Amino acid sequence: MAGQIKELIDTIIAKRSKGLKGLIYTTKAKLLLKGIDPDGYNEASDDNPLILERIRKIAVELGVDMR
Amino acid sequence: MGIITAHSSKETVRDIVSDIGHQASGFAPNTVIYFASSCFDPESLSRQMQEKFKNASVFGCSTAGEIVSGKMLKGSVAAMLFDTESVADICIAVAENIRSENRVPEAFRQFEAYYRTQMAEMDFEKYVGVILADGLSGAEERLMEKIGDLTDVVFIGASAGDDLKFKQTYIYANGKAYTDAAVLALIRPAKGFDVIKTQSFCALDRKLTATKVNEAKRTVLEFDFKPAAMAYAEALGIPVKEAGSHFMRHPMGLMFGDEPYVRSPQQIRGNDMAFYCNIKEGMELSLLESTDIVSDTRQALAEKKAELNSISGIINFHCILRTLELEQKGQTEAYGNIFSDIPTLGFSTYGEEYIGHINQTSTMLVFR
Numbered sequence: 001m002a003g004q005i006k007e008l009i010d011t012i013i014a015k016r017s018k019g020l021k022g023l024i025y026t027t028k029a030k031l032l033l034k035g036i037d038p039d040g041y042n043e044a045s046d047d048n049p050l051i052l053e054r055i056r057k058i059a060v061e062l063g064v065d066m067r
Numbered sequence: 068m069g070i071i072t073a074h075s076s077k078e079t080v081r082d083i084v085s086d087i088g089h090q091a092s093g094f095a096p097n098t099v100i101y102f103a104s105s106c107f108d109p110e111s112l113s114r115q116m117q118e119k120f121k122n123a124s125v126f127g128c129s130t131a132g133e134i135v136s137g138k139m140l141k142g143s144v145a146a147m148l149f150d151t152e153s154v155a156d157i158c159i160a161v162a163e164n165i166r167s168e169n170r171v172p173e174a175f176r177q178f179e180a181y182y183r184t185q186m187a188e189m190d191f192e193k194y195v196g197v198i199l200a201d202g203l204s205g206a207e208e209r210l211m212e213k214i215g216d217l218t219d220v221v222f223i224g225a226s227a228g229d230d231l232k233f234k235q236t237y238i239y240a241n242g243k244a245y246t247d248a249a250v251l252a253l254i255r256p257a258k259g260f261d262v263i264k265t266q267s268f269c270a271l272d273r274k275l276t277a278t279k280v281n282e283a284k285r286t287v288l289e290f291d292f293k294p295a296a297m298a299y300a301e302a303l304g305i306p307v308k309e310a311g312s313h314f315m316r317h318p319m320g321l322m323f324g325d326e327p328y329v330r331s332p333q334q335i336r337g338n339d340m341a342f343y344c345n346i347k348e349g350m351e352l353s354l355l356e357s358t359d360i361v362s363d364t365r366q367a368l369a370e371k372k373a374e375l376n377s378i379s380g381i382i383n384f385h386c387i388l389r390t391l392e393l394e395q396k397g398q399t400e401a402y403g404n405i406f407s408d409i410p411t412l413g414f415s416t417y418g419e420e421y422i423g424h425i426n427q428t429s430t431m432l433v434f435r
Contacts, residue, residue: 016219022191023219026422030215032323033423035347039324061216063187 003043008055008066013038015064027062034058068094069153070380070410070434074135074145080107083144084115091148096120098154098254100197100382101127101146101239102134102414105229109237109244112144117242123148124157126240126250128199131228131387132415137407139390139399139415141230147412153379153434155257158182161240163248165206171213171251178253186218189253195260195432196222197382200249202229202236202417205285207424208345210249215422222251223262223432225384225416226424236417259435261375264421265367266329266428267389268355270320273302276351285345286336290352294338302354311335315388318427319352327355331388331426343388343417344424360389361401364429368405371433380434381406383413386427390415 009031017023028038036055059066073090075083087101099120103112109129117125127146135145158181160174175186182189196214200207207226214222227236240250254260275298279289290298300307303317311334319342320327330352333341346352372378383406393399419430 026215026219026221029323029328029422030212032321033215033328034212035349037351040351061212063216 001047002045004047005041005045005051005055006043009038009041011066012059012062012064016062068150071148072135072410072412074140074143076143080111080115084119087144087146088119094148094150096123096148096150098149098157099123099125099146100412101144102130103127103144104142105129105232106142113239113244114242124159126159126252128227128239129229129237130414131230132390134383134385134411134413136411137403139403145412147380147382151257153257154254156255157252159240159250159252161245161248161250163245165201165210165249166204166247169213171210174251175217189218189220191219191221193255194220195254195256196220197252197254197432198222198224198249198420199238200226201238201246202226203233204247207418207420211420211423221262222420223430224420226418228387228415228417256434261371261433263367263371263431263433264428265364266327267358267360267363268320268327268329269358270322270327270353271356273354274351275302277346277348280346280348282345282347286339286341287346288339295340296335296338299340315392316357318355320355321350322353328423328425329427343426360393361398365405375435378409378433380410382432383411384416384419384430385413386419387415387417388427
């Protein structure tokens with residue numbers, strides 16, 4: 001399986017930024033500083049379970065409902 | 068009037084506070100921010116500054132050098148005073164015990180009670196936060212991460228200094244002096260604000276991935292599965308014993324597009340590398356090379372001036388490592404001059420705060 005990491009990252013950015021340009025930048029920077037490069041994954045990236053788990057934890061920290 | 072600055076290099080706290088008060092006579096501030104050399108008694112300074120400006124929110128911190136419009140100073144107190152033309156509203160809160168506790172939610176509850184708005188809902192275009200933290204607490208990353216988790220409002224600021232003694236830094240607020248603490252201010256600027264984050268580095272094409280770290284100690288044990296110091300030296304093509312002398316010119320950057328979030332090495336400990344901010348396991352970092360601080364800062368400011376048309380004041384959080392580099396190169400005066408025509412307050416920091424904890428930047432809050 002591939003692409004789930006990018007999907008989760010995109011969901012966090014979309015929900016937390018509400019599509020506002022200024023918040024897209026800060027949300028991406030927050031992810032980067034939490035150890036997840038928001039531009040470092042694409043649809044072909046392997047679904048590394050450790051990274052998926054880490055991103056889900058970050059979503060909780062950022063108050064983003066992933067459902 | 069909006070914003071004025073004042074500074075004093077007199078010898079006693081009493082004379083300094085009196086001097087600053089004299090320079091501000093006729094001005095009715097609602098907010099006073101000040102940065103002070105660590106040579107002054109912190110309790111006495113904080114108490115007297117609050118007494119002098121009774122009707123204002125007064126806060127600040129100790130420094131490793133002060134900046135005021137056009138000048139870089141040492142052994143002084145520099146202040147910026149705001150009235151309602153520049154700061155429409157302000158609320159300050161002190162978070163104590165930051166080494167061991169997360170007091171950000173408590174501070175945020177104070178803001179929510181004051182502004183009657185949840186921090187998660189606060190308009191990030193109307194409000195800006197300022198944070199000044201104990202520069203020897205090692206807690207800045209946690210503070211900034213928690214802040215960023217709970218709000219979209221940008222908090223910018225810095226870690227307090229103590230003139231390179233590395234013994235004790237102080238935060239001033241409410242007429243008291245604090246250690247192991249941070250002061251947070253949530254400000255509603257009257258005419259808007261912006262942020263400048265500038266650093267003078269270009270990324271080299273050499274990257275290192277942190278494969279073993281001790282986050283709490285801000286230490287990298289391994290890059291690319293090799294002892295960190297060896298990997299860093301190899302990447303630069305230098306002997307390990309010379310690595311320390313390259314830290315200022317060649318820090319590392321967590322790259323966001325072309326923009327580095329700089330992580331500055333502090334020292335080599337055995338085979339490990341200690342940094343001035345933490346690096347998480349798995350982070351890929353680019354080796355950076357320094358460029359010219361004066362010309363880069365001048366350009367960053369010119370671009371912001373052109374974008375905003377006018378700037379009424381700047382708070383410049385300026386890394387001590389940049390100050391040291393400017394001193395080495397004899398560029399201190401030239402750097403100060405960049406800000407000579409804008410009311411400016413700043414200090415040489417032990418790290419800057421903007422979204423996270425960063426190094427070797429000038430991170431500036433710009434008031435329109």
